[in-house]
Amino acid sequence: MQKLTITRPDDWHLHLRDGAALKAVLPHTVRQFARAIVMPNLKPPVRSVADAAAYRDRILAAVPEGQQFEPLMTLYLTDNTSPEEIIAAKASQFVKAVKYYPAGATTNSDLGVTDIRKCDRVFEAMQQVDLPLLLHGEVTDHTVDMFDREKVFIDRHLIPLKQQFPKLRVVLEHITTSDAVQYVLSASNIAATITPQHLLFNRNSLFQGGIRPHFYCLPILKREEHRSALLQAATSGNPKFFLGTDSAPHPRNSKESSCGCAGCYSALHAMELYAEAFESVDALDKLEAFASFYGADFYQLPRNTEHIILTKTTWRVPDEVPFPESELVPLWAGQEMTWQMA
Ligand SMILES: NC(=O)N[C@@H](CC(=O)O)C(=O)O
Numbered sequence: 001m002q003k004l005t006i007t008r009p010d011d012w013h014l015h016l017r018d019g020a021a022l023k024a025v026l027p028h029t030v031r032q033f034a035r036a037i038v039m040p041n042l043k044p045p046v047r048s049v050a051d052a053a054a055y056r057d058r059i060l061a062a063v064p065e066g067q068q069f070e071p072l073m074t075l076y077l078t079d080n081t082s083p084e085e086i087i088a089a090k091a092s093q094f095v096k097a098v099k100y101y102p103a104g105a106t107t108n109s110d111l112g113v114t115d116i117r118k119c120d121r122v123f124e125a126m127q128q129v130d131l132p133l134l135l136h137g138e139v140t141d142h143t144v145d146m147f148d149r150e151k152v153f154i155d156r157h158l159i160p161l162k163q164q165f166p167k168l169r170v171v172l173e174h175i176t177t178s179d180a181v182q183y184v185l186s187a188s189n190i191a192a193t194i195t196p197q198h199l200l201f202n203r204n205s206l207f208q209g210g211i212r213p214h215f216y217c218l219p220i221l222k223r224e225e226h227r228s229a230l231l232q233a234a235t236s237g238n239p240k241f242f243l244g245t246d247s248a249p250h251p252r253n254s255k256e257s258s259c260g261c262a263g264c265y266s267a268l269h270a271m272e273l274y275a276e277a278f279e280s281v282d283a284l285d286k287l288e289a290f291a292s293f294y295g296a297d298f299y300q301l302p303r304n305t306e307h308i309i310l311t312k313t314t315w316r317v318p319d320e321v322p323f324p325e326s327e328l329v330p331l332w333a334g335q336e337m338t339w340q341m342a
């Protein structure tokens with residue numbers, strides 16, 4: 001196949017940051033995607049409908065002249081989020097979901113939830129008004145091994161949560177294990193996003209000839225058997241699995257550091273990365289629904305009607321792109337890719 005024409009995709013898990021960083025990265029997303037679910041982990045986080053409205057305006061103001069993009073906003077759940085805020089969020093129309101970060105689990109999660117059971121009234125309200133809950137599904141318990149944190153989250157928190165709130169629609173974000181795939185397949189009213197890095201790489205990539213900070217994200221890359229289970233799920237045609245890049249820009253100097261930040265930058269070449277992954281198992285015919293249909297269906301939004309074209313062209317991922325403070329190193333920098341957005 002030399003040319004792939006697909007319905008314009010959406011990114012169902014994206015970090016856009018703010019200020020100069022937002023201006024640097026947004027054009028990359030806008031080139032590929034029509035809409036994105038925008039993560040609320042700013043400093044300070046997006047906790048109220050008013051915060052989300054103001055952030056949405058800043059994003060819209062940063063969309064390059066003459067281009068179309070719709071930011072779909074989320075609220076950052078804290079111990080103090082009220083059921084009233086949930087009702088207001090649903091009424092706003094532009095807040096599409098609420099994001100749960102366990103306190104301390106990942107980048108800018110300090111104000112996240114300290115104990116999921118504190119949120120019962122909020123989950124009740126979300127179930128009532130049908131506002132989806134997005135999960136960073138990892139425990140932060142220091143006695144649990146880094147590579148087991150997703151599985152333990154499912155067993156300890158997600159299974160009880162789904163029992164208590166069976167109608168609450170949940171997205172288990174950026175899944176990294178076969179355990180997550182199995183769980184999502186077995187439960188109802190739950191879907192999952194999958195990133196390009198978790199489809200393309202296993203944890204060996206973190207240590208290829210030395211430590212590789214640009215492959216470090218959370219949840220961390222796992223064993224090959226997990227990567228292959230994720231690729232199988234993504235290419236299975238099951239609508240419970242859809243695209244969410246988790247593109248998470250950090251300047252080079254905070255990645256290449258004695259305590260490097262978690263996050264891979266993929267907004268520059270997201271569809272090219274997914275195309276490589278799907279082609280590796282001869283499943284390019286499944287890419288369009290994964291990227292452009294299933295997420296919209298889950299969020300009960302219309303599917304896009306425009307198209308994008310990917311062509312079979314060899315090109316090299318740039319070593320860096322401009323970014324405030326220092327530059328931004330894209331995922332798989334220096335690698336030759338075989339698909340390119342026209
Ligand atoms: N995925 C990451 O490694 N980092 C994300 C946060 C997140 O999605 O957990 C970030 O905001 O940098």
Ligand SMILES: [Zn+2]
Nearest residue numbers: 106136218219
């Ligand atoms: Zn996360």
Ligand SMILES: [Zn+2]
Nearest residue numbers: 015039246248
């Ligand atoms: Zn994320």
